[in-house]
Amino acid sequence: RTVKPGGIVKGRVVGITSTHVLIGVGYKSEGQIPIHEFTDRQGNVQVHVGDDVDVYFDSSENEGGGIALSRLRAENLKVWEELEKAFNESTGVEGHIVGKVKGGFKVDVGVPAFLPGSHVDIRPNRNLDRFIGTTDRFMILKFNRPRGKVVVSRRALLEKERDSLKKEILKVLEEGVILEGTVKNITGYGAFVDLGGIDGILHISD
Secondary structure, three states: OOOOOEEEEEEEEEEOOOEEEEEOOOOOOOEEEEHHHEOOOOEEEOOOOOOEEEEEEEEEEOOOOOEEEHHOOOOOOOOHHHHHHHHOOOOOOEEEEEEEOOOOOEOOOEEEEOOOOOOOOOOHHHHHHHHOOEEEEEEEEEEEEEEEEEEEEEHHHHHHHHHHHHHHHHOOOOOOOOOOOOOEEOOOOOEEOOOOOEEEEEEEEO
16 A cells, blocks of 8 residues: 555554554554553553554654554544534534533533533533533534634534524414423413423413
8 A cells, every 4th residue: 555644544553562552554563652552541452453443644754763553642633633523514513521611611522612602502511620531512602723722512403403493383282282291390370381492381370
């Protein structure tokens, strides 16, 4: 095969030492990647000799005269490609809310992303701390790969799902139909009930 530096290539694990994983990519020489790029949080090596892995072919000559490869860089590039696809197609991505920052939250979507506080839920929420440590799906509002900037919204995805549910509920909604709902708020006037995409009011007398 003809492989050139500057992109992700398919490699094969040909050897594992105490410090490096040896990868063959069809080039005249093999590459060595630090073993920590293949270990989990407990320090266990996640590959075996003969496994195929995606690696980034950085250059054909490193300081030792071999080829420079990186698994972490390949994984990072794949994450950015997946995020760009999700942004262009307006599909959701999974993320983990890791903590609060000024104006919102820091979310791990493979790379650090910003979640504005106003976009964490459909309705205003007084207890925003309860979202820290949770995993959910988010819509990407802004995407700037050169600057490494990603802004996400949980609310936008919830609204999109809610609109879809609303179309379905309107197909069966008519006087006399029995539906199951979830009480969202109670006031002196009555209770606001979510019927799945559309709200109803249950009068206090009922």
